[in-house]
């Protein structure tokens with residue numbers, strides 16, 4: 700019998716999960732599966748989840764939360780036979796959006812039950828930190844920082860911070876060593892995309908696949924209002940001059956000035972150098 704472990708983040712998306720848990724229980728009744736539930740605590744969850752999985756030995760783990768919960772589960776099950784499913788319940792559901800997992804609970808559970816999997820790649824930054832979705836240096840990471848600090852300063856503080864960022868926007872120079880060539884770009888942002896789009900829906904490239912052993916480097920050279928607006932509506936013109944997309948299996952980037960860096964929405968401080976490698980096919984992901 701298939702054993703499914705639901706890893707539930709009680710605080711994700713600022714939503715109470717009682718209804719959601721009831722829906723999971725109702726759904727499981729009458730199915731030839733056994734289910735277990737485990738709640739994240741916000742402290743040492745990676746070790747606690749490892750212990751829980753060791754004890755329960757599930758075939759499938761389902762992340763019930765946002766991108767942070769998906770990442771927690773991915774880190775624990777990567778390199779094993781355990782399949783990872785997603786039940787989107789966060790404020791940011793970037794991976795679920797990328798995988799087109801339905802927002803409706805019953806429909807998302809049906810995807811889990813069907814259990815179609817791919818062997819997804821993960822990105823390894825500076826031989827230390829993993830990313831699954833999209834990470835970047837420059838403009839977007841700066842906006843993530845404003846948003847996080849803005850939550851403490853209130854909406855006006857946030858708006859002021861974003862306005863400051865955009866008014867004082869200055870290009871930086873990135874020397875980008877790809878698999879087959881080195882390029883130098885004057886730009887506002889360099890993104891490392893294992894996927895095609897941000898959780899907001901904005902598309903960065905159309906060639907990205909989670910299981911191709913490659914990732915995409917998206918370089919934003921100029922702020923093109925029309926171009927960026929189109930990207931929010933599912934369209935990216937990869938031949939446009941305001942941006943550039945490269946495909947590679949590893950990259951070394953040096954910046955002429957430190958820039959804010961974020962991995963899958965988590966701020967990593969300022970950097971002027973980053974190495975990224977792909978760990979091909981290490982995650983059994985339900986799509």
Ligand SMILES: Nc1ncnc2c1ncn2[C@@H]1O[C@H](COP(=O)(O)OP(=O)(O)OP(=O)(O)O)[C@@H](O)[C@H]1O
Nearest residue numbers: 708711712739740741764765766767768789790791
């Ligand atoms: N029981 C808990 N109490 C407090 N924090 C928790 C708890 N469980 C998990 N967390 C925190 O929740 C965060 C992950 O949240 P997740 O990304 O899944 O949801 P989210 O609503 O999208 O969050 P975010 O607003 O950060 O995007 C992690 O920082 C983790 O430490």
